[in-house]
């Protein structure tokens with residue numbers, strides 16, 4: 001049925017990852033035991049809720065549309081101490097209901113209809129559709145292109161580059177050299193950079209994370225977006241934020257006011273009150289998760305499974321090229337026949353159409369090993 005609604009909304013696709021996860025829930029309801037490699041969460045054990053010493057009565061009401069002042073202070077202090085990006089919590093930080101919302105608000109603020117926005121593949125599922133929702137054009141850059149060759153993809157209408165560092169889904173952590181080259185290009189061509197740093201804490205000690213914000217101390221062109229969804233394991237609390245120049249924050253504030261008013265006040269209070277404790281709680285679980293990542297690299301190597309290079313996050317882009325199947329056909333039959341859920345690479349860009357995105361966050365090693373084996377068997381069975 002064609003609904004009497006705008007063609008733009010009609011033309012938008014739901015995220016492929018969500019589609020696959022819904023199917024997993026259906027199969028689980030039927031009693032099937034699914035090895036879940038599609039869920040984009042790490043499932044930390046959380047300390048019991050503790051509202052002691054908090055003014056919970058305030059939590060029933062709206063808070064500042066910039067985000068609760070105490071929460072902005074801890075977020076600002078953390079970016080300065082952990083990543084060397086200082087900010088004024090009063091004027092350069094805005095807290096929103098999840099980082100997804102503020103990526104959209106930022107795009108909406110900076111583009112005019114018909115502008116181009118560069119997206120580097122493999123690219124997280126929502127960038128392309130959010131750009132379209134702003135009536136702008138996503139310019140998808142294949143994963144084989146390096147930062148040095150990016151300029152060839154720019155047009156006179158290019159307004160911004162979306163950077164996802166570390167990258168979901170490959171796990172690539174951008175080096176200082178790559179970030180400097182990107183900043184150099186942005187300066188030369190007058191572009192904005194939206195740096196989505198949702199996985200900034202998911203990097204091993206030998207390859208530390210650098211925020212591109214350190215190369216733009218005047219915050220002239222950089223929007224640093226981050227989230228507590230992954231770093232603290234609180235995806236359901238919907239708290240994300242942006243650090244940017246005060247002039248841009250004032251504009252984003254208007255969008256925040258009209259779209260969400262403020263994030264859930266009680267949760268903001270809770271986070272401000274327990275921030276250090278929650279950071280410690282996450283840190284102790286990120287260490288074994290990254291060890292599991294290193295184990296997974298070896299386990300896949302032993303099976304001859306190839307994946308894009310990367311050492312951060314808890315995701316991999318695994319090649320199924322040798323199967324001869326498209327990623328969608330492969331993922332679909334892997335789920336229905338082998339009960340292993342993954343996300344087809346095509347959701348992350350055309351250049352990764354013969355990869356699968358897998359997440360190692362939700363399953364223990366034994367079950368991951370079974371999942372890897374099923375992928376390997378299916379590649380060989382079809383080829």
Ligand code: PMP
Nearest residue numbers: 098099100124168198227229240
């Ligand atoms: N960016 C990336 C790269 C992500 O993977 C996600 C969540 N999967 C988000 C942003 C959105 O996070 P939030 O929960 O803060 O909206």
